[in-house]
Amino acid sequence: MKIAVLTKAIPSYESLIRIDTSSKWIDDSLVNYVVNESDAYALEEALKIKESLADDSEVVVVSMGSEDKCSKIIKDGLAKGADRAILIDSQEKISDPLSIATLISDCIKDEQFDLVFSGLQSDDLGSGQVGVLLGEKLKMSTATLAIETQIQPSAIRVKRELESGWFQWLTIPLPASISIQSGINNPRYPSLKGIMGARNKEVAKHNSNQFSNNQLQSMVELYIPSNEKQAEKIEGDSKSVASRILEILKNDLRVIQ
Amino acid sequence: MILVVLENQRGKIHPFSIESVVAGQKIAKSLNQPLSIVCVGDNIDNIHESAKQFECNELILASHPLLKTYSADGFSKIMIDLIKSYSPKYCIFGHSYMVRDYVPRVSANLSIPFISDITSINLSSQNIQFSKQVFNAKLLSRIENESTNGCLLSFQSAAFSSDELLQGAPKKVTNFEINLNDSDIRSTTEEEFQESSSGVDLSTAELIVSVGRGIDNQDNIPIAEDLAKALGAELASSRPVVDMGWLPPFRQIGSSGQTVSPKLYFALGISGAIQHVVGMKGSKNIIAINKDEEAPIFEIADYAVIGDLLEIVPLLTEELRKR
Ligand SMILES: Cc1cc2nc3c(=O)[nH]c(=O)nc-3n(C[C@H](O)[C@H](O)[C@H](O)COP(=O)(O)OP(=O)(O)OC[C@H]3O[C@@H](n4cnc5c(N)ncnc54)[C@H](O)[C@@H]3O)c2cc1C
Numbered sequence: 001m002k003i004a005v006l007t008k009a010i011p012s013y014e015s016l017i018r019i020d021t022s023s024k025w026i027d028d029s030l031v032n033y034v035v036n037e038s039d040a041y042a043l044e045e046a047l048k049i050k051e052s053l054a055d056d057s058e059v060v061v062v063s064m065g066s067e068d069k070c071s072k073i074i075k076d077g078l079a080k081g082a083d084r085a086i087l088i089d090s091q092e093k094i095s096d097p098l099s100i101a102t103l104i105s106d107c108i109k110d111e112q113f114d115l116v117f118s119g120l121q122s123d124d125l126g127s128g129q130v131g132v133l134l135g136e137k138l139k140m141s142t143a144t145l146a147i148e149t150q151i152q153p154s155a156i157r158v159k160r161e162l163e164s165g166w167f168q169w170l171t172i173p174l175p176a177s178i179s180i181q182s183g184i185n186n187p188r189y190p191s192l193k194g195i196m197g198a199r200n201k202e203v204a205k206h207n208s209n210q211f212s213n214n215q216l217q218s219m220v221e222l223y224i225p226s227n228e229k230q231a232e233k234i235e236g237d238s239k240s241v242a243s244r245i246l247e248i249l250k251n252d253l254r255v256i257q
Numbered sequence: 258m259i260l261v262v263l264e265n266q267r268g269k270i271h272p273f274s275i276e277s278v279v280a281g282q283k284i285a286k287s288l289n290q291p292l293s294i295v296c297v298g299d300n301i302d303n304i305h306e307s308a309k310q311f312e313c314n315e316l317i318l319a320s321h322p323l324l325k326t327y328s329a330d331g332f333s334k335i336m337i338d339l340i341k342s343y344s345p346k347y348c349i350f351g352h353s354y355m356v357r358d359y360v361p362r363v364s365a366n367l368s369i370p371f372i373s374d375i376t377s378i379n380l381s382s383q384n385i386q387f388s389k390q391v392f393n394a395k396l397l398s399r400i401e402n403e404s405t406n407g408c409l410l411s412f413q414s415a416a417f418s419s420d421e422l423l424q425g426a427p428k429k430v431t432n433f434e435i436n437l438n439d440s441d442i443r444s445t446t447e448e449e450f451q452e453s454s455s456g457v458d459l460s461t462a463e464l465i466v467s468v469g470r471g472i473d474n475q476d477n478i479p480i481a482e483d484l485a486k487a488l489g490a491e492l493a494s495s496r497p498v499v500d501m502g503w504l505p506p507f508r509q510i511g512s513s514g515q516t517v518s519p520k521l522y523f524a525l526g527i528s529g530a531i532q533h534v535v536g537m538k539g540s541k542n543i544i545a546i547n548k549d550e551e552a553p554i555f556e557i558a559d560y561a562v563i564g565d566l567l568e569i570v571p572l573l574t575e576e577l578r579k580r
């Protein structure tokens with residue numbers, strides 16, 4: 001089984017997000033890049049499948065973005081147990097999901113993967129599309145929001161999350177592209193041995209500029225959301241803040257006596 | 258033309274689809290384009306009956322036995338055929354889980370853009386602009402369609418209000434000829450099911466203390482539990498807290514969890530991502546404690562407490578206990 005896992009480098013939750021002077025992107029210098037949350041679950045699921053099959057299965061981490069942002073998450077994926085990586089170096093800020101999927105597809109189509117795992121949504125652009133777009137480009141069957149997987153001979157059975165507490169199992173033939181919902185497993189930490197071993201693993205580099213890239217939707221401006229409600233701001237030392245909340249609970253909301 | 262696609266959710270029109278009809282009516286009016294609405298599925302009599310109340314130029318019925326159960330293969334094929342024969346300028350969906358599942362296939366197949374998860378639009382700019390949340394809901398992005406071959410749109414819940422739906426009747430009803438074979442559908446699906454909840458119904462709770470990733474680790478969960486106890490509130494959480502196994506799934510609020518509308522929603526260390534907010538924005542009062550002054554939860558909060566929950570909450574609980 002040859003499994004590709006799409007992993008994207010995104011700004012960490014704690015990073016300071018500031019719009020840059022072009023007003024079309026954020027100021028990268030303030031940002032610490034980490035792996036997208038659901039992608040970490042996707043990688044763990046792939047590693048578990050490889051381990052359960054105990055054959056010559058291969059897990060390949062695929063990341064597109066500038067090398068300085070991606071190399072850390074690629075190293076981390078290899079340290080956790082991925083066999084090799086594909087880095088699609090793109091200096092340009094591409095926000096159109098179809099362009100992203102097309103570039104990834106151009107770089108990996110010759111690999112003939114049996115499975116592509118992706119996260120259900122990236123935390124920065126959040127289109128929730130790249131895994132499915134790539135599946136269609138590669139003529140694979142697709143499924144989204146997987147919260148359990150079972151490998152079968154030449155097929156995969158997937159438990160999908162539907163809305164408001166409903167679920168459904170479905171079986172699709174391989175090759176397949178499946179987006180993974182967070183919470184499906186417990187992502188591992190890299191071991192010391194894994195970290196050492198990662199140094200000798202292959203990272204194949206592609207340059208995205210060699211492929212055509214015609215954005216069909218463009219991000220024309222980033223802006224700061226405005227407040228819907230005029231909230232009362234409460235700050236200060238913790239003790240006075242706690243007293244103010246107590247007053248609110250008592251006098252404004254009357255939820256306590 | 259503008260095309261709106263209705264989703265059949267267990268025999269009823271999906272609530273997001275009704276909001277997308279409102280979106281379609283507004284966009285069609287602004288661009289002076291005819292509006293068509295399509296019902297897709299097998300047993301579509303129910304939704305057809307409801308759709309007859311919507312003001313539009315045409316109601317299209319796309320029914321086929323092989324669409325009885327949803328499949329990404331079947332639904333994307335029908336949409337591709339529909340778009341090829343109608344060439345809509347915009348094809349509009351509600352941003353449901355089903356739409357997330359198959360509409361990207363249509364986009365990739367036809368090489369037309371899919372602008373997804375839109376929260377608002379600006380119809381007065383020369384090229385319509387679509388806004389959506391980016392960077393963990395800390396920013397919004399304005400997006401424009403660059404394609405001349407049409408564009409797919411999906412609207413997040415509450416981008417439009419179903420109160421603004423224009424009632425009327427379609428000027429005509431058309432049947433759309435469907436070509437679908439067993440061999441087109443590669444998947445086999447099993448029955449949909451619900452997982453047993455533990456009997457905790459948060460939807461009727463008056464007071465909710467909800468905890469997010471800001472609680473930092475499992476050992477801190479009692480900080481939130483103690484506050485809930487002192488207030489007589491139910492304990493709830495955001496998704497990551499459940500994913501990490503700190504609280505059971507039935508406590509999760511949001512698009513993949515429960516929807517609540519308590520008198521007080523106390524959000525502790527929750528950033529305010531749209532998928533969480535859709536589950537709690539109906540709360541009468543929201544107190545949010547977050548150490549990040551720019552956290553999006555403060556956009557909908559009534560009381561914005563900027564500070565460290567790990568310090569503030571124990572003090573508050575202590576005060577409550579003193580009474
Ligand atoms: C299809 C789909 C469905 C989803 N369904 C759901 C759902 O049903 N429910 C849901 O909740 N999410 C859901 N999500 C995930 C959602 O997008 C967010 O990732 C999630 O809501 C974030 O949870 P959070 O606010 O707890 O964590 P974060 O976004 O990490 O926020 C943590 C917050 O805590 C603050 N903080 C940190 N330390 C402290 C401290 N000491 N004191 C005070 N504040 C602190 C930080 O400033 C930050 O704002 C879904 C996502 C997708 C794509």
Ligand SMILES: Nc1ncnc2c1ncn2[C@@H]1O[C@H](COP(=O)(O)O)[C@@H](O)[C@H]1O
Nearest residue numbers: 006007064118119121122127128129130
């Ligand atoms: N630049 C990228 N490099 C690698 N994987 C990506 C990239 N963009 C998106 N993905 C994958 O596609 C998923 C969905 O992304 P999105 O469509 O942007 O929400 C992510 O969780 C990743 O698994």
